[in-house]
Structure formats: C-alpha cells, structure tokens
Amino acid sequence: MVEEVHAVFAAGELARLIEVLVRRGYAVVGPTVRDGAIVYDKLESVRDLPAGWTDEQAAGYYRLKRREDEALFGYVVGPQSWKKYLHPAEVRLWSAERLRGEGLPGERQGGTFRILNNETKPQAPQAFLGVRACELAAIAVQDRVLLEDKYRDAVYGGRRAGAFLIAVECTQSAATCFCASMGTGPAVGKGPDLVLTELFGAGGHRFLARAGSERGAEVLAEIETSPAQDADTQAAEAGVKQAAAQQVRSIDNNGIKELLYQNFDHPRWDHVAARCLTCANCTMVCPTCFCTTVEDVSDVTGDHAERWRRWDSCFTQNFSYIHGGSVRTSTKARYRQWMTHKLASWIDQFGSSGCVGCGRCITWCPVGIDITEEVRALRDGGGHGNS
C-alpha cells in the first residue's frame, strides 16, 4: 500500500530522476521542441525538455511562445499523445516464409509457409515523462478498449505493462482545453507511478512529488527530496484550480448519447460537412482514437511476406468499403460517424465517453471545427436529450 506522501525536490534534481530511470533500464521519452511544436521523443537529458516554452492554442491554431520563466513543463499539450508509443502508428505483427511446393523454382502455385511471430517491439521498457491528466484518462480509455474487452491486444499490452508513467499536473490550460467538463482533469488521479507539479515562488523552482506505486516510490527515494510543506501543497492545488478556472470550452454530457443517436438527420451535419476536409488530423492527434488497418506486403520474389498494422481513420473513403462500394461515402456521414462514436457509441461499447477533453482535435483541425461547438449546435437546434 503506497502512502500519499508528498515530497519536494529542486528542479535541478529532475536530471537525477532521469538518470535513475535510465539506470533501471528505461528509455525515457518526453516533450521536446521540434518543427515549431512540442512533440514526444527520446530524452537524452533534461536539456531536451522544452524549458521556457509555452503553447498558444485556438481552433485551427498552434504557436510556441517564450515564457518569462524557465519552466520545464510550462506548455499544455502538443499534437502527439502517448498512443504514439503504446499503440504505435506502424508495427509489424508477423512475417511468413513460403516453403516451395513441388515444381519449378519460382513457381507460385501450391506450397506451404511458416509464420514467424516477430512483432516489432521497443528495445527497452519506456518511461513517459510529462503525462497530463487528460492523457492519463486517455490511456485508461485505451486500456478498456484494447485490454479489457473480449480480446486482448498483445502489442498494446506488452508496451503498457512495461511503461513507467510520470504525470505532470497542469497549472494552466489552453483555450482549447475542456477536461474539467469531461471529468478527466486537470487534477491527476490514480494510475501514474509518479505525480509531479512544477512550482515557482518563495520555495524556488521545484517539484512537488508523490508516488502512485511501489516502483514510483523507489525511484523517488533515489533522488534528493525533502518533505513537502503546506505552502508547497497549497501552491500545487492553487495551480490546478487555476488551470480549471482558465478553461473557456466545455461539453454538457447530460443525455449526450440520446442527443447524438436521435439526431442522425439534423441539418447541422450538413453545416459541418461543408467545412470538414476529411483530412483525418483529428483522428491522428486524438489520444483515444484506436482504429487501425492491416497491410500484407511481400518482397519481389514472393517468398517473404509480412503483415503490418497501421493507424487508420474513419474519415478515409475506403474505411467502410465492402464489395460494391463504401457505405459512408459522404463527408457528412464520416464526420457524423466520428463524433457519434467518440461521444455516444463509445458509452454503449466501453462504459465511458471516448473523449477526454484535451482539445487537440480543435487545435489541429485545419478549418477549426470545434467539437464542443458542434454539440452545442445539435442541442440548440431543438435536439433531444437535454434532460
């Protein structure tokens, strides 16, 4: 049983924390600045963190701006999420070698094959540094889909079991955030191995820390910490409250399932279809979207075949293809499918909303479609389900 004991360590100790993780065999991944955004990548050291950077977000808008301080986690969320590692964009499931049948060399007819279960795996277990509350909620959502339903996804399961999660609480929100209304943040709940809150002020640049697991406590014990004072915990709480107060967007989830199920023919769908490009950005940046496709490839000799799994999106024309044509050919049908699945069907399928309120789909939509605005429009247009 891990006690909820708060400790404090100086910002400089973060480097030691990373070293401890590396010594324990983890590949540390976390935020870094690249190509004008804060993305997730392997961290060689603390210097790779986006010190002094913050992100300014709006519908269809993302810019990095310099902060006045040197906060290491002074941003909100970037275009990527941890599904990049847990549910990778590209993974080889297995390969097969053809054993030639009788006949001339190179003859393709007949013959059997051997399957080699050689899924591409990461070299070492990974430590995720900088997991936001919404991202923790997204990981829990994907856990439910990929590990706790009828079948178990071995690819996700293997990566998830080894992953060490270090959450960093938000003390600011972006204009696109709405985790408070989705009940997924900004406060971090159970699940991560370590929870950090970055603080400034009288106590200096420091981190409030608490362990969420045995191994989290062990790692924390290996760096220099001191017991947290009331001022520290209060500053952290205030920061999280401030982040919640800053949020300007929200979704009213009352009766949302009925709202979407009963408004299949609402004129609003035409309105959003006129703007949507079906570019699939939203599904790529969404931390809970899990759809994939499989691709069978073989080499020029035809003797060696591989089966790859890749991210897919319900926005593509071919996603719903069956012989004779696709079922959802119009943009309207595809946008409606995505939004209905995310906010409504997901509840029937997995017992919770598929949306964690991270706001990425709003930021990264090239035309700025706002899912919170679309929900409001469905309600205001005389839709049902406002009980």
Added chain:
Amino acid sequence: MATAVMTDPMLPQPYLVREVSKETPDTFTLKLAPEDGGSSSAFQPGQFSMLWVFGVGELPISISGDPAKHEQLVYTVRSVGQATNAFVSQSVGTGVGVRGPFGAGWPVEAARGHDVIVVAGGIGLAPLRPVIYEVLHHRQDYGRLVVLYGARSPRDLLYRKELAAWARHRDTQVLVTVDYGGMSWRGHVGVVTTLFKYARLKPANSVAMVCGPEIMMRFVTRELVSHGMSHNDVYLSMERNMKCAVGFCGHCQYGPHFICKDGPVFPYEQMRPLLDKYEL
C-alpha cells in the same frame, strides 16, 4: 494429435487446402484441414474465419460446413475481386492461414423446441447451411424446418443436390426461387419474398434466420413481421468492412455494434433502428 489451438487471435494457423469444388461459374467450395494433421477448431453455426492467402491478404468468410464434422473447415466463396479470386484459385495442397472462429452465431440453442425458418439469398445460403445441418442432426429437438432460398438464376443456385435431399426429411419444406428463370428452368420464378405465401408457417412458435444482400434482408424481415413474427425471433447476419475480426481495428462498426464480436448475427430488434439509416 494436437488440435489447432487459438492462441494469439491475430496469428494465422497453417492449414492446407484438401478439396476444391465448383458450385457455380463464380463460386467455389474449399475444404481446409490443419497442416499438422490435427482436427480443426469447433465452431458455432454463423461464425466466420479470417482466411489468409500468402502475400495477398485476408478474407472474412463464414464457415459453411457441418459443425458436427469439423475435422475439416468448409468455406463457400464467391469470386468478386482480387483477394477472393486468389483464394478460390488455389490448388489442393496449398497453405492457407486460418484465424478464428470469430463472432456470435445463429441461435440454434434458443431455437430448440421451435419451428425454424431459414431464408437465404444468393451466397447467403452458405452461412446458413450449418444451421440446417444442426437441425437435421437433432431433428427431434426442433419443430418444422422451412428453407426459403432465392438466387439470381438457376446456374447460381448452391448445393442443389443437398436442397433436394433436405426436402425429403420429415416436417421439412424446401422452396427455391430465382429472379431470372432462363430457358429451361421449370421451377419458381420471382424474388424470395414471393415464396412466403407458399410456406407453411406458424409465426408464433418460430425462429427465423435470414442471410443475404442487405436489401433482401430488409424486405424479408418486413415480410416475416407482417406474418406475425416478433422482432426478437428474427435474426440477421450483417456484413461490414473487416480487418482484424477481434474488435480492435474499428472498421466493422455498425452503430454501436462491432459486427465481428457483437455479431455478425443479430436479433432484428437490435438492427431495426439502424437498417433504414442511410450511410450509417
């Protein structure tokens, strides 16, 4: 000998083609058995397998053999594109990867003690054939068996010899029709819904199982309901794009249902709010 155990559901098991027979100009039946000589996995009528052709791709195909004789797995496949054509073109002895069986099957257990109505359109008879086998094997556990089957033309009819043999069982009525009769067809001509008036049905005590093109299933269901059948006693086998068959790729979703694991067989009551929604 070791049976083919389903370990990782994403990993195909090596099977060999043991027999290939031609049913119609574009439809073939292939029988597969595990390469290691063991017995194939048992299956429920209505379940399907993912069949992998080396380097070409995978096909979701309903198992159309006898559930009591599952040493071999039997599949009837219509050649409609590159992958299906590659599959039906394989010769005896070729290796095929098999995953499964997957899905929720026909309610053969719940139908015990009732009359069974099987309505098939085109290739839809293939996923229903295991039901007919099951009922005929346990004849005394079921009431009357009515098989209504419609195909495009006489040369597209599947399992003609078996259809005749089934009709000879007691309390069993088999009615066959075609949309286009051609020159020498002396049987019934008309869509499969026209067979209903000739069928001896007792809707109150029947369970109906329907499989075929979606338009056909909608009209047949309407006909069954107009004859007094309850929405919970009519079952449909639905079809959508499938990539994984285990509920992870997301492609087969139909409303809130994953056709691969919640279906492909569904009671009409669950499908009723969805069937007339365009581009769902």
Added chain:
Amino acid sequence: METLERILAEHPFFAGLESYYTGLLVGCGANVRFQPGSYIFKEGEEANEFYLIRSGRVALEIFAPQHKPIVVETLEEGDILGWSWLLPPYLWKFHAHAMQDTRAIALDGKCLRTKCEQNHDLGYEVLKRFAQIMERRLEAARLQLLDVYAVR
C-alpha cells in the same frame, strides 16, 4: 367434396365480401384444369376471366422474337391469376403457361365487370382487393429489377 362457395369464402382475397356477392361469383365460377404445357391465355387475347389457382404452377411469360418466351414470374396454389379483365383495354399483357398439371377456379370477369359498373360499392371492394395484389407484385418486380445478387 368442398363446394366452390366454401373455397371462395375461405380464400383471403374474398374475405369481407358480402355473401350476396360471393354467391354471385360462385354462380359465374367453374372448376377448370390445365394440362402441363398448355396455355391458359395468351398475350393480346381478350381478358374475360380470372383464376384462383388451387394447385400446380403457372408461368407468366413475355414473348420475344429471337428466343423462347421469358418467364417473369410464377404463380402457385392460392395465387390470383390475371387482372387485365378489370381495366381497359381488357386484353391480356402476358402469356399464362401452365408448367404443371394445374387446377383452378375460373371466375367470370366480364360478368363481374358489368356488375361493378352498376354497383360502385361492389366495384370499390373488388378494386381494393386487386390494388393490393398489384402492389405486392409491383414491389416484387422492383426487387427483381434491383438484381441484388449481382456483383457490382
């Protein structure tokens, strides 16, 4: 041995019709039988009666110059054959070809037609019933047209 009257009264097509009218029809009805291969009526002929099929199978055919007639639909036990007697020009549009030994009750359409002109209540009842038959045949024909089993 069942009487004509009972057969007609029990048939769903005549349900709800006043017994006076059913009696009228019985008066103009007769048992008929067609050998396999014979034609009950041919396209273009005057349409004066309609049939209630009691057993056997009748094919509705269209004559085409280059080949044998094409069967568009078959009718069997319980089906009503023929409605062209009811509406002008009172000519058959298809061949009706008995494919098996077929027994039917032939009903005097010409007589019934005259009665419908005189008694519009009767006319309405008859037209209602035939409209239902036509609607079902049209629905079935449209489904046939869709060619649902074809590969797109």
